[in-house]
Amino acid sequence: MYTLSAFNSSLIVLVNIYTDEFNNWQDTRVYANDAMQVSIFVSVNYNGDTDEGILDQIKGYVQENVVIYTLDDGKVILDTSKWKKSKEGNSFHHDIDHAGNSIPGTVSDIRAPLYFTVPVGSEGEHRWIAKLDEKETSTSTPVTITVQKFSATSGDVEIVNKAATPCNQMRALKYKDGVFPDVQKLVKLVDYKGIKFLSSADKAWVSMIHSSKGHKMGVFVEYKQTQKIRVAKPGHEYFPHEMIKKDLGGSGDRNILHCGCCDDSLDFTLAEVEEVWNEGIAMLMAHHSSLEMIKYYSSLAVSTNYNNFEMNDFLIEDNFGNRMTCHINWNKDSGWWGNWAVSTITVVYP
Structure with missing residues (x-):
């Protein structure tokens, strides 16, 4: 019976x-945002028999023992206290130009992946080589990493209308077409604000409500929720344990949402909501003469107070790890009919 030899690092x-x-490819372009990672693949051969287990050992040995040198100022070991090293990739794209373009195939060598977080302030061109044990790659064929600073303004971001029902409309908070590469998208809010109603609804955050001026509501759908989008059960009295409130004061201990057609949002199809997420961050606008939110306080037996609040500044993130504070104007064009706009965008870092 044929038996594979044991793993031997000297055969690498x-x-x-x-x-x-x-x-x-030996070039890549990345953002200096302390979140995006540059991906490096160390290529080796193995002068012995291999199976899946030995391949894993080869890659593990390379990941543990390879040393990356930068040629930016002579030949110096890469400072991994700044360029944080990992064996695992995070959720962000790793290359501005090639994101989504790499087609899986077969290569004759063995490639061990390494990922390095791109530090803030590292803009410029960097050239790297690798050294494993006593051998190093050629300084004439380094990988070239072009690091650029991310910038965006309110003119680069928009809120667009998508599928609609009689009093609900899906909207997408997105980059304007042509500003960045097509693959670069806004993907989520880092922190939600406002009220999230639980129990019969738990997929959306009310971040704006005008009960007495406009009878309108602005909602962020929770990340990647695509079905049965519902803000709250109309007419239901929500007690404190049935709500989550963030960065919101003066909204009462108990709340009731009145709306004659808000449950129409349940009619949005999976395809319609997925289309919004494919463009950017999913939002929902509700507008109807019957729409209002009543607030109650424990110290009062009854209440005729209406909730009118706006959360304006939101921390948003794209699929390259760039973060921005987005200020939303919920009252564009006099504010009555639910027209929204992005007023300011400020780039921030983790």
Whole structure:
């Protein structure tokens, strides 16, 4: 019976260093935001028999023992206290130009992935080589990492109308077309604000309500929720344990949402909501003469007070790890009919 030899690190031969698992690319472009990672693939051969277990050991050995050198100022070991090293990639894209373009295929070598978080303030061109044991890749064929600062303004972001019912409309908070590469999208709020009603509804946050001026409501749908979008059960009295409130005062201990057609949001199809998420961050606008939210306080037996509040500043994130504070004007064009706009965008860092 044929038996594979045990793993032997001395049989590993360093070949080269790339920026893709399946292509021989040696250039990459990334943002300096302390969130996006640059991906590096160390290419090796193995002069012995392999199976899946030995391949894992080869990659593990390379990841643990390879040393990355920067050629920016002579040949210096990369400072991994700044360029934080990981064996695992995070949820963000790793290359501005090639995101979504890498096609899985077959390569003759073995490639061990490493990921380095791109620090703030590292803008410029960086050239790296790899050294494993006593062998290093050529200084004439380094990987070239072009690091750029991310910038955006209110003119780069918009809120667009999508599918609608008689008094509800899906909207997308998104980058304007043509401003950034097509693959670069706004994806989520980092922190939600306002009121989230639980029990019969738990997928949306009311961030604006005008009960007495406009009878309108502005809502953020929770990240990647796509079905049965409902703000609250109309007419239901929500007690404190049935709500989550963030950054909101003076909204009462108990709340009731009155709306003759707000449950129409349940009619949005999976495809309609997914289309919004494919463009940006999903929002919901409700507008109807019957729409109002009543607030009660424990010290009062009855109340005729209406909730009127606006949360304006939201921390948003795109799929490259860029974060911005987005200020929303819920009252564009006199404010009565639910027209919204992005007033300011300020880039921030984790």
